[in-house]
Amino acid sequence: MNKLAPTQGDRVRPFYDVLVAGGGPAGLVAAIQSARAGARTLLVERGSMLGGTTTAGGVNFPGLFHAWGRQVIRGYGWQLVARCMEESGGSLPDFSVIPERHWHHQVQVDRAVYTLLCDEFVTDAGVDIRFHTMPAKVEPGAAGWQVTLCGKSGLETLRARVLVDGTGDANLATLAGAHLREPAGERQPGTQVCRVSGYDVAALDLDTLNRAFAEACESGAVRPHDAGWNVEHPNVGSWLKKHGENANHIPANDARDSVGRSRMELEGRAAILRMYRFLRQQPGLKQLRIEYLAPECGVRETVTVGGDATVTGDDYLSGRAWSDALCYSFYPIDLHLPDGAGLDKRTLAPGVVPTVPRGALLPQGLKFMAVAGRCLSSDRVANSALRVQATAMATGQAAGAMAALAARSGTDLRDLDLTAIRQLLAAHDAIVPSKGE
Numbered sequence: 001m002n003k004l005a006p007t008q009g010d011r012v013r014p015f016y017d018v019l020v021a022g023g024g025p026a027g028l029v030a031a032i033q034s035a036r037a038g039a040r041t042l043l044v045e046r047g048s049m050l051g052g053t054t055t056a057g058g059v060n061f062p063g064l065f066h067a068w069g070r071q072v073i074r075g076y077g078w079q080l081v082a083r084c085m086e087e088s089g090g091s092l093p094d095f096s097v098i099p100e101r102h103w104h105h106q107v108q109v110d111r112a113v114y115t116l117l118c119d120e121f122v123t124d125a126g127v128d129i130r131f132h133t134m135p136a137k138v139e140p141g142a143a144g145w146q147v148t149l150c151g152k153s154g155l156e157t158l159r160a161r162v163l164v165d166g167t168g169d170a171n172l173a174t175l176a177g178a179h180l181r182e183p184a185g186e187r188q189p190g191t192q193v194c195r196v197s198g199y200d201v202a203a204l205d206l207d208t209l210n211r212a213f214a215e216a217c218e219s220g221a222v223r224p225h226d227a228g229w230n231v232e233h234p235n236v237g238s239w240l241k242k243h244g245e246n247a248n249h250i251p252a253n254d255a256r257d258s259v260g261r262s263r264m265e266l267e268g269r270a271a272i273l274r275m276y277r278f279l280r281q282q283p284g285l286k287q288l289r290i291e292y293l294a295p296e297c298g299v300r301e302t303v304t305v306g307g308d309a310t311v312t313g314d315d316y317l318s319g320r321a322w323s324d325a326l327c328y329s330f331y332p333i334d335l336h337l338p339d340g341a342g343l344d345k346r347t348l349a350p351g352v353v354p355t356v357p358r359g360a361l362l363p364q365g366l367k368f369m370a371v372a373g374r375c376l377s378s379d380r381v382a383n384s385a386l387r388v389q390a391t392a393m394a395t396g397q398a399a400g401a402m403a404a405l406a407a408r409s410g411t412d413l414r415d416l417d418l419t420a421i422r423q424l425l426a427a428h429d430a431i432v433p434s435k436g437e
């Protein structure tokens with residue numbers, strides 16, 4: 001009988017230089033950088049596709065790669081975004097113009113093409129991928145770590161010299177015993193992204209619609225946060241103008257475990273169903289249809305890891321130039337308030353471009369491990385800006401570079417020569433901050 005040739009997905013070896021958990025903006029770029037630097041790299045993703053919040057969460061507008069008229073984040077993340085625009089015929093914003101609103105410089109990528117390109121970028125780099133798999137147990141091993149993975153057919157244990165946590169929720173670092181920083185009180189709400197069509201906004205009587213929405217809130221048929229971020233002033237007209245994209249707030253307390261996450265997924269989809277039923281009863285909206293429902297509810301906040309260094313809101317707003325900076329970050333402070341009062345938004349002063357130190361990627365007390373993306377070491381205020389996709393990609397690339405160097409040299413990430421890390425990053429198209437403190 002003919003034996004099927006092994007596919008890329010079959011190729012999981014018992015030993016890796018670098019294991020990355022989570023294939024979102026941070027993890028996929030970390031894996032690409034690690035493999036491109038010569039490390040045998042495995043990427044373990046709990047879902048069926050790469051891209052994380054950009055793809056499964058439907059938030060297909062990565063930013064910000066540019067600040068004050070110049071590019072501050074490039075590397076593999078930017079290459080992926082730029083390739084997607086080239087291949088899908090999209091146009092990039094004019095980055096030489098300082099935008100009135102920060103989001104004018106986000107790049108709207110085609111969701112489908114971007115998802116396909118993520119696979120291609122990662123496989124072309126030589127990364128082994130395991131979808132539908134999560135780490136279940138992490139223990140120190142003879143030459144690094146022993147990681148037990150839970151896949152569809154059960155448990156499997158393998159070894160890796162260096163681990164990179166790109167799960168957004170610090171799931172891998174938690175299993176390895178990292179110290180976590182949990183926000184006191186409620187977390188920022190998430191958002192269930194969808195896209196609705198089948199109506200002409202210009203032809204709608206928005207005042208009447210908003211009155212009907214207020215009445216439906218009274219009766220319990222809908223909830224104020226179904227139609228917006230500010231529950232005092234829900235605006236169904238604005239929800240319709242945005243076609244339902246990134247336009248609700250879903251309570252998200254402890255979405256880092258399966259119980260909290262399940263609650264959130266159910267609540268996110270229930271919010272869309274309430275809006276669908278309500279809107280289709282209104283004049284001019286009888287033909288409204290849901291043309292896209294993101295596979296997952298988007299999570300803004302769970303926990304961060306306590307690192308060797310912690311980026312605070314003051315560091316971020318003042319544009320602190322850390323002496324061990326490995327990349328830039330650029331975004332307004334963007335805290336979504338759980339009490340339904342909208343946003344705490346603070347823009348950066350002209351010329352300010354914050355940096356991210358190596359220490360924020362290194363979990364305190366743990367060797368041969370890095371974190372990247374949303375769970376990097378930062379306080380709540382700084383994290384509300386650091387979490388965005390371009391920064392997640394840049395921190396992922398920094399983590400991937402350190403992981404590859406550490407695996408090759410047997411030197412812990414915190415003891416690696418900073419110049420060597422920066423040179424490797426620059427050789428792989430990343431922008432590295434030039435001035436330290």
Ligand SMILES: Cc1cc2nc3c(=O)[nH]c(=O)nc-3n(C[C@H](O)[C@H](O)[C@H](O)COP(=O)(O)OP(=O)(O)OC[C@H]3O[C@@H](n4cnc5c(N)ncnc54)[C@H](O)[C@@H]3O)c2cc1C
Nearest residue numbers: 022024025026046052053063168171191298299373374389
């Ligand atoms: C509604 C919303 C709007 C946003 N708006 C913007 C915006 O306008 N611009 C912008 O740039 N950013 C925006 N963000 C922020 C940004 O999308 C995320 O913070 C960013 O994607 C974080 O990247 P990450 O790689 O750290 O995590 P994620 O994107 O969350 O990716 C994590 C990946 O890890 C996987 N994973 C999770 N747990 C495990 C596990 N235990 N084992 C294996 N795999 C695991 C997930 O499936 C996922 O693929 C928004 C976020 C939300 C929710």
